[in-house]
Amino acid sequence: MAKREEVICAGFGGQGILFLGKLIALCAMKENKFTAYMPSYGAEVRGGTAYSMAIISDKPIPSPVITRPDSAIVMNEPSFRKFRDKIKKGGLLVLNSSLVGNCGRPKGIKLIKLPFTEIAFSLGNVKAANMVALGAYIKKTNVVSVKTALKAIDEFIKDKKLVVINKLALLKGASLVK
Amino acid sequence: MKKVLMSGNEACGEGAMIAGCRFYAGYPITPQNELTEYMARRMPETGGVFIQSESEVAAINMVFGASLTGARAMTSSSSPGISLKQEGISYMAACELPAVIINMVRGGPGLGNIAPAQSDYFQATKGGGHGDYHLIVLGPSSAQEMMELTVLAFDLADKYRTPVLILGDGLIGQMMEPVLVNSRQSLVVSKKLTTKNWVLTGCKGRDPRIVKSLWLNDGALEAFNRKLGEKYEHIKRAETRYEAVRTEDADIVFVGYGSVARILRAAVARLREEGIRAGLLRPITLWPFPQAAIRQLSKKTKKFVVVEMSMGQMLEDVELAVAGNAKIEFYGRPGGGIPHEEEIYQRVIARHKVPKQSKK
Amino acid sequence: MTVQCNTMKKVFTRPKSLRDVRTHYCPGCGHGVIHRLICEAIDELGIREKVIGIAPVGCAVIAYDYWDFDTTEAAHGRPPAVATGIKRMMPDRIVFTYQGDGDLAAIGTAEIIHAANRGENISVFFVNNGTYGMTGGQMAPTTLLNQKTTTTPHGRDAKTAGYPLKISEMLAILPGTAYLERVSTHSPKEILKARAAIKKSFVKQIENKGFSMVEILSACPTYWKMSPQEAVRHMEKAVASYYPLGILTEK
Numbered sequence: 001m002a003k004r005e006e007v008i009c010a011g012f013g014g015q016g017i018l019f020l021g022k023l024i025a026l027c028a029m030k031e032n033k034f035t036a037y038m039p040s041y042g043a044e045v046r047g048g049t050a051y052s053m054a055i056i057s058d059k060p061i062p063s064p065v066i067t068r069p070d071s072a073i074v075m076n077e078p079s080f081r082k083f084r085d086k087i088k089k090g091g092l093l094v095l096n097s098s099l100v101g102n103c104g105r106p107k108g109i110k111l112i113k114l115p116f117t118e119i120a121f122s123l124g125n126v127k128a129a130n131m132v133a134l135g136a137y138i139k140k141t142n143v144v145s146v147k148t149a150l151k152a153i154d155e156f157i158k159d160k161k162l163v164v165i166n167k168l169a170l171l172k173g174a175s176l177v178k
Numbered sequence: 179m180k181k182v183l184m185s186g187n188e189a190c191g192e193g194a195m196i197a198g199c200r201f202y203a204g205y206p207i208t209p210q211n212e213l214t215e216y217m218a219r220r221m222p223e224t225g226g227v228f229i230q231s232e233s234e235v236a237a238i239n240m241v242f243g244a245s246l247t248g249a250r251a252m253t254s255s256s257s258p259g260i261s262l263k264q265e266g267i268s269y270m271a272a273c274e275l276p277a278v279i280i281n282m283v284r285g286g287p288g289l290g291n292i293a294p295a296q297s298d299y300f301q302a303t304k305g306g307g308h309g310d311y312h313l314i315v316l317g318p319s320s321a322q323e324m325m326e327l328t329v330l331a332f333d334l335a336d337k338y339r340t341p342v343l344i345l346g347d348g349l350i351g352q353m354m355e356p357v358l359v360n361s362r363q364s365l366v367v368s369k370k371l372t373t374k375n376w377v378l379t380g381c382k383g384r385d386p387r388i389v390k391s392l393w394l395n396d397g398a399l400e401a402f403n404r405k406l407g408e409k410y411e412h413i414k415r416a417e418t419r420y421e422a423v424r425t426e427d428a429d430i431v432f433v434g435y436g437s438v439a440r441i442l443r444a445a446v447a448r449l450r451e452e453g454i455r456a457g458l459l460r461p462i463t464l465w466p467f468p469q470a471a472i473r474q475l476s477k478k479t480k481k482f483v484v485v486e487m488s489m490g491q492m493l494e495d496v497e498l499a500v501a502g503n504a505k506i507e508f509y510g511r512p513g514g515g516i517p518h519e520e521e522i523y524q525r526v527i528a529r530h531k532v533p534k535q536s537k538k
Numbered sequence: 539m540t541v542q543c544n545t546m547k548k549v550f551t552r553p554k555s556l557r558d559v560r561t562h563y564c565p566g567c568g569h570g571v572i573h574r575l576i577c578e579a580i581d582e583l584g585i586r587e588k589v590i591g592i593a594p595v596g597c598a599v600i601a602y603d604y605w606d607f608d609t610t611e612a613a614h615g616r617p618p619a620v621a622t623g624i625k626r627m628m629p630d631r632i633v634f635t636y637q638g639d640g641d642l643a644a645i646g647t648a649e650i651i652h653a654a655n656r657g658e659n660i661s662v663f664f665v666n667n668g669t670y671g672m673t674g675g676q677m678a679p680t681t682l683l684n685q686k687t688t689t690t691p692h693g694r695d696a697k698t699a700g701y702p703l704k705i706s707e708m709l710a711i712l713p714g715t716a717y718l719e720r721v722s723t724h725s726p727k728e729i730l731k732a733r734a735a736i737k738k739s740f741v742k743q744i745e746n747k748g749f750s751m752v753e754i755l756s757a758c759p760t761y762w763k764m765s766p767q768e769a770v771r772h773m774e775k776a777v778a779s780y781y782p783l784g785i786l787t788e789k
Binding site for chain 2: 606616
Binding site for chain 1: 181183208209292348349352353354355356437440441443444445516517518519
């Protein structure tokens with residue numbers, strides 16, 4: 001695992017974008033790593049792109065603001081356009097192909113492209129697309145363990161039914177990546 | 179002790195709960211809404227009072243009223259809202275009423291933007307409202323400190339009968355970090371709180387009390403101002419707080435507070451790796467300002483680099499403290515710009531005439 | 539003067555809640571009388587040790603030098619917000635504000651409307667004398683049309699200065715307002731009615747009925763440029779006809 005991982009999660013309001021970043025930070029905390037999470041705040045979360053930033057590190061984190069992420073989890077087309085060129089060389093793009101059309105082949109970065117929305121829909125809750133994406137992301141990067149993520153979901157989500165579907169989605173996402 | 183992932187806004191609210199805050203009034207403004215919402219949830223749970231006021235002006239005056247009864251009281255806002263509160267803050271300083279005021283600073287002047295900034299330093303430390311007064315001003319640098327300094331703020335407010343302002347910013351407020359939620363006992367707090375023998379509770383069993391700020395008789399206000407002045411001098415002697423990181427042998431000392439100090443800390447570590455003797459002086463109390471500490475350093479340090487998220491406000495206090503003893507450079511990012519440690523590092527490297535390290 | 543006589547009953551004395559000092563008010567000013575009425579009501583209800591009064595910015599700012607119970611002083615217009623803070627922390631105490639027309643109906647409009655709208659369980663005594671006395675007789679929100687003041691030297695003109703504000707009528711329609719009455723101080727009969735209204739307002743608060751307010755018409759002979767006699771006649775004829783007396787709401 002890298003010593004420092006900076007990830008941006010982006011999509012539109014209602015896709016659980018802020019939750020996604022928060023959950024990554026919570027997992028990092030559970031694994032006793034330094035972490036910081038920063039949401040995009042204000043009017044912009046009510047339309048267009050919402051995004052959140054999470055940093056996981058073995059050192060204290062100076063600023064939680066990310067300009068060039070190591071990874072980006074991108075859940076819709078406008079966010080793809082906003083962040084595609086910001087990812088560091090050799091970084092990772094986790095892309096929701098259900099809502100991003102032809103993305104071309106971004107140069108110099110790794111790409112995981114899966115229909116997260118459709119997968120979540122087939123699991124019974126379209127809102128769990130973010131967890132499918134998270135599963136794919138942590139399986140690929142190993143920044144935190146899937147086991148920790150499952151525990152974090154238990155802690156974060158109050159509704160028992162939603163816990164089940166979110167865990168299911170996370171595991172599904174992880175299973176789709178080598 | 180429990181480790182919880184918390185935003186600075188929430189940590190501040192939790193600090194207020196730990197300190198026994200009984201009254202909160204506030205008005206929505208970004209980027210501090212999470213704090214108001216936190217208080218809306220938590221205050222009723224503990225039998226405290228939460229009011230969403232009609233304005234910032236009303237909020238600070240409600241706090242004035244609650245404080246009169248001896249209750250620990252707090253209000254919070256962000257820059258434009260803090261401007262509105264200045265009237266009430268001046269009256270509270272004049273009536274010697276304790277209270278805690280949170281400013282999660284955003285870019286200004288005017289409506290500005292909602293991004294983090296440090297451009298309210300002058301307003302916070304040089305008076306803000308009308309009249310001859312000071313507030314104790316604390317500059318937290320993490321969610322953890324947001325909680326701990328909020329507790330301290332309540333203690334200092336009671337101890338000195340004065341409003342205390344916490345100068346955070348959008349970054350400190352919005353960012354979530356792991357926070358160790360302490361029990362009150364484990365926090366560094368002054369234990370001896372003054373007896374509140376001035377509160378208005380109805381005059382049962384004692385003479386009536388008057389809490390006021392009008393001094394019309396000849397010389398009365400002058401005498402009162404001198405009394406306040408003595409209090410401020412005492413606070414300067416007793417309550418100045420700062421953190422010094424590797425300043426003992428430093429050739430370059432960074433001075434920065436709040437969010438900026440986090441970034442400077444990382445820059446110092448990196449510069450040290452390159453063999454550059456850098457250090458950081460981080461004021462924790464912005465008023466009283468750690469003037470003596472900086473003056474002391476200025477006698478052996480060659481250069482100070484002041485970094486602020488503004489066009490240079492604390493810079494003036496550093497200049498006063500250094501008093502010409504050393505060179506001062508300033509680097510500012512106003513209007514919501516947040517300096518990156520790389521920026522700071524590169525600037526220093528460039529000016530220090532050290533051959534640039536090969537980059538990966 | 540104290541008269542001691544075994545055969546006579548004492549029918550009039552200084553209220554205990556009123557300090558035995560001379561006031562600074564002008565001849566014919568209503569403040570002294572109104573201060574006293576409040577103290578009489580407090581004595582009668584036996585609440586002196588539970589009362590916290592809030593003095594305004596205006597001529598009555600040093601009311602605390604006359605009242606003999608716990609008092610404070612709020613910034614101009616802010617007494618309802620300060621009262622809210624006090625009352626919410628100590629619901630069993632009796633909290634009142636004493637406010638002039640500039641304080642309550644101009645600079646403090648937001649505070650009074652929202653205190654009423656929240657149904658804050660406080661008493662507000664609103665002294666309407668149609669001018670800014672403390673600052674030298676400028677136009678108040680309640681200055682009558684054509685009334686001359688230092689800032690309306692040719693008389694208040696609605697075209698440029700608007701109309702005398704009927705703030706009590708505005709507050710009376712709010713569901714949070716439990717009791718609102720307009721009284722006057724232009725005759726002994728009206729003064730007795732004012733006294734009853736002030737007492738009733740305290741009773742409403744004791745009974746936790748919510749926000750109550752008494753608007754008290756008062757004279758300012760100095761800045762009306764009238765003798766005290768002319769001033770009370772003006773109150774009865776001109777002021778009370780624009781600001782009709784009586785209960786505006788009671789729940």
